[in-house]
Amino acid sequence: MRKHIVILGAGFSGMWSALSAARLIDLHQQKDIDVTVIAPQPELRVRPRFYETQVEGLTAPLQPLFDVTGVKFIQGVVSRIVVENKQVIFSNAASETQCVHYDRLILATGSHLDRSFVAGVDRHAFDLDQIESAAVLEQHLNGLAQCEDSPARNTVVVCGGGFTGIEMAMELPARLRKLLGEEAKTRVVVVERGPMAGARYSQALRDVVMQASEELGVEWMVNAEVEHIDADGVTLKDGQKIASKTVIWTVGVQANALTAQIAAPRDAQGRLHVNHALQVEGHDDVYATGDVAYAATDDKGNHALMTCQHAIQLGKFAGNNAAASLLAVEPLPYRQENYVTCLDLGAWGAVYTEGWDQQVKLTRADAKKLKLSITSELIYPPKAEKATAFKIADPLAPFV
Ligand SMILES: Cc1cc2nc3c(=O)[nH]c(=O)nc-3n(C[C@H](O)[C@H](O)[C@H](O)COP(=O)(O)OP(=O)(O)OC[C@H]3O[C@@H](n4cnc5c(N)ncnc54)[C@H](O)[C@@H]3O)c2cc1C
Structure with missing residues (x-):
């Protein structure tokens, strides 16, 4: 049978x-x-x-x-x-x-x-988790130039400073300048509950993320928890408000x-x-x-x-x-x-680490070159040829 x-x-x-x-x-x-x-x-x-x-x-x-x-x-x-x-x-x-x-x-x-963690995420936050939601975010960013110039228009808040939040945040300064013009007073803020940027990562990786953030002008608000999100932006648990038309949720x-x-x-x-x-x-x-x-x-x-x-x-x-x-x-x-990590850090470059203790092996342009080869070649499906596909599909074939 x-x-x-x-x-x-x-x-x-x-x-x-x-x-x-x-x-x-x-x-x-x-x-x-x-x-x-x-x-x-x-x-x-x-x-x-x-x-x-x-x-x-x-x-x-x-x-x-x-x-x-x-x-x-x-x-x-x-x-x-x-x-x-x-x-x-x-x-x-x-x-x-x-x-x-x-x-x-x-x-x-x-x-x-999971968009149910915090009030307002479901209605007012964007995300880049699935292709449909990432496309909605992209369309929204592309439309910002049509909105009246204001701090809320020019500010993007990224909720969560994990890998997804970091990659998105680092990409944004250059992207916003391109969309809104070099003169616009753009601001990218990462809201992070932890005590420091990249608190879960190794000191070496954290240092690189901080250096890139400083050079790109990405701000971090640490020990900061989101209370709710509405059409005007983000309100933190300590009562602070960040006016923003673009809040990106990356947590959970x-x-x-x-x-x-x-x-x-x-x-x-x-x-x-x-x-x-x-x-x-x-x-x-x-x-x-x-x-x-x-x-x-x-x-x-x-x-x-x-x-x-x-x-x-x-x-x-x-x-x-x-x-x-x-x-x-x-x-x-x-x-x-x-276990390796390769994190895109926007116009700064990228960072590549090896091991569960995240030893930094490459940074800036060298790491960016590697990142591009991973995301545009290594993780893509193999050619539609039986022999090639089966060779790579062997669990014991070399990977990373
Ligand atoms: C923004 C973002 C950035 C990331 N960056 C990195 C990175 O830099 N490096 C890295 O290693 N990982 C990264 N990841 C994580 C990585 O994408 C996931 O770990 C990976 O996609 C998991 O693969 P998967 O096959 O388990 O699930 P997926 O790739 O999500 O595939 C799930 C499949 O299941 C299908 N499916 C879902 N529900 C049903 C259903 N009910 N019936 C039938 N089919 C269903 C979906 O349509 C899809 O085909 C990132 C993820 C995101 C969202």
Whole structure:
């Protein structure tokens, strides 16, 4: 009887799960295992670039790649996972409810920004979490020049000084000058709850972020918590107000809500606990990968972060292991000892660190060159050629 691996999501982890599963099945010349991806669209949306301009073009087609590798694609949005019956219920392209049976399920539906944390975020803040919301932000920024010159027009507040907040903030001074003219008194303010800029990062990385902020004129308000956001701007818990027509929310990323439909332990961000084979605890037929997986990367206590770098490798291992379990082949334990960060710092350049202790290895133009090669080449799908795709889909192929 034919077997079926069903992958939910066509992001970094879903795409690589599909290619890796298809690769192992091909390697074993097994003809009766199907690999199907269900996602709203057959394209990779390149989320790490959503702070850039022309955001709607930051996608890559996946159908040609799936076609040459034998992966089936179903356009749909999944609403239910019925683990007891091994079924997935989804709404197809024609908005009809459909059901598909799986023998192995790989959950790869990513994450989203929780906009319910603070009053007014849902109505008055922008974000760059998904391509649609990032496009709305871009359109708004492009329209600012039509508004009357005022401090509120010229001020952008970025709520949250994590990696996404930093990359967005550093990009903005040059972008605002271009949009509003060199003479405009533009201001970019990062509102950060922590005691200092980049408090969660190594001293070396923090120093670089501070230097870049000073040179670019990005202000940091630290020990600052947002009370609410309205059409006039941001009000902080201490009563201070920052007048702004553009408040960008970057805090509070949560794993996709489908994780809650599987009765298994989850972390504070909703990620499902998985074992070394990336099977969800207590559910041998269900694998979690990418931003929905809480996975140990080594034996030193480190866990995968919600990053592309982890999603790509997690995807390769999840796909391989789901296929391995149907082929009665030993799974490959997920391992990702190396951890690097490469942070775009706008016109200043970038910074590249290695290790969980974030040792700074490159800065400014050298790091920027590397950043560009990562975001415009390394994380993109491989060429739509079976041999090339399968070579890179091997979980043990060199990565970073
Ligand atoms: C602004 C921003 C900047 C970032 N910068 C970096 C960076 O510099 N470096 C880095 O490593 N990482 C970065 N990240 C994080 C990185 O983008 C994510 O970790 C990565 O996209 C996770 O991959 P994923 O496959 O788990 O999820 P995603 O890439 O989000 O893919 C999820 C997939 O699931 C689909 N899906 C969702 N719900 C359903 C459903 N109900 N039914 C069917 N399909 C569904 C989606 O359509 C999509 O195809 C950034 C993220 C953002 C938002």
